[in-house]
Amino acid sequence: MLAYTIKRLLLLPLLLFIFSVFAFFVIQAPPGDFLTSYIAELAASGSSMDQAQIEALRQMYGLDQPMAVQYLKWVGRILRGDLGVSLDWQRPNLQLIQDRLMLTVSVAFFTLIFTWAVAIPIGIYSATHQYSWLDYFFTVFNYMGVATPTFMTALILMWLAFKYFGVSVTGLFSPEYVDAPWSWGRVLDLLKHIWLPVVILGMDGTARLARIMRANLLDELHKPYVEMARAKGLSEWQLVLRYPVRLAINPLVSTIGWYLPQLFSGSVIVATVLNLPTIGPMLLRSLTNQDMFLAGAIVLIYCFLAIIGTLISDILLAWIDPRIRMEE
Numbered sequence: 001m002l003a004y005t006i007k008r009l010l011l012l013p014l015l016l017f018i019f020s021v022f023a024f025f026v027i028q029a030p031p032g033d034f035l036t037s038y039i040a041e042l043a044a045s046g047s048s049m050d051q052a053q054i055e056a057l058r059q060m061y062g063l064d065q066p067m068a069v070q071y072l073k074w075v076g077r078i079l080r081g082d083l084g085v086s087l088d089w090q091r092p093n094l095q096l097i098q099d100r101l102m103l104t105v106s107v108a109f110f111t112l113i114f115t116w117a118v119a120i121p122i123g124i125y126s127a128t129h130q131y132s133w134l135d136y137f138f139t140v141f142n143y144m145g146v147a148t149p150t151f152m153t154a155l156i157l158m159w160l161a162f163k164y165f166g167v168s169v170t171g172l173f174s175p176e177y178v179d180a181p182w183s184w185g186r187v188l189d190l191l192k193h194i195w196l197p198v199v200i201l202g203m204d205g206t207a208r209l210a211r212i213m214r215a216n217l218l219d220e221l222h223k224p225y226v227e228m229a230r231a232k233g234l235s236e237w238q239l240v241l242r243y244p245v246r247l248a249i250n251p252l253v254s255t256i257g258w259y260l261p262q263l264f265s266g267s268v269i270v271a272t273v274l275n276l277p278t279i280g281p282m283l284l285r286s287l288t289n290q291d292m293f294l295a296g297a298i299v300l301i302y303c304f305l306a307i308i309g310t311l312i313s314d315i316l317l318a319w320i321d322p323r324i325r326m327e328e
Helices: 002-028 036-043 052-060 065-077 094-130 133-147 150-165 182-222 225-229 235-244 244-248 251-253 254-263 270-275 279-288 292-320
Strands: none
Touching: 002 065, 002 292, 036 052, 036 133, 036 182, 065 292, 094 235, 094 244, 094 251, 094 279, 133 292, 150 182, 150 244, 150 270, 182 235, 182 244, 182 251, 182 270, 225 235, 235 244, 244 270, 251 254, 251 292, 254 292, 270 279
């Protein structure tokens, strides 16, 4: 197990290099650049720039150099801990990301807890009470959760919260706490507002994981070792939780690799609809304005989270299921 973990950690630099090349050239793929978009905005507002100013800005941001040179300079700055300067915000990218990092991690953490805390019990109950009326209810609920777009769920819950509870649920803070320094009052205000984004972001994942848990547990419950354990006199719930659940949960653990960066992004569309001060809307704005340095830094963070999530999944799978021998 230790040897496998070390091998995977040694692969991180190579994987990050491959993902960085992919992220940089995908972001550069659309025609034009940030300066082109900026000039178009000036023209739309009735302003203009002369050619000398345009060339000076192009040299300042290194946009007059080949993409390969731009990539090497970008990677060199990242290796020195410098994520560059946002062309759109005119601020260091590291500072922009740090400003939204804590709120993004908070939403992601509570969403992950909510998803697993709801999906696993629903999956276990549906499998152990197959074809009961609650099983049918959860089945319909899960299908609706998967089929309904998250932004539509956000709009519906926003309307219900405002109409029946008189609560404005956009953002993560009340107006008086938006720019206030951190305090217990601001933390409590965050907890009052964070439940809606958590429920919306968690519904889709909950529906999917509950269906996976139910299907895998049903498959395990009909295997001979379960009948043998039941014949030895184990109580039903003790039997289910000790053996089949440990094996049925494996596919859920394997989803951490792709679920972690998805939660970290905060679902860009949902975060935009709810006006959440997370990294997702900032990524959307950077891509729209072709702010290549900021977009590249955020995409690279997502790639890193995907790699770390996959590593965590593999380690947890080996710990939960002793049949897995990764060293071999």
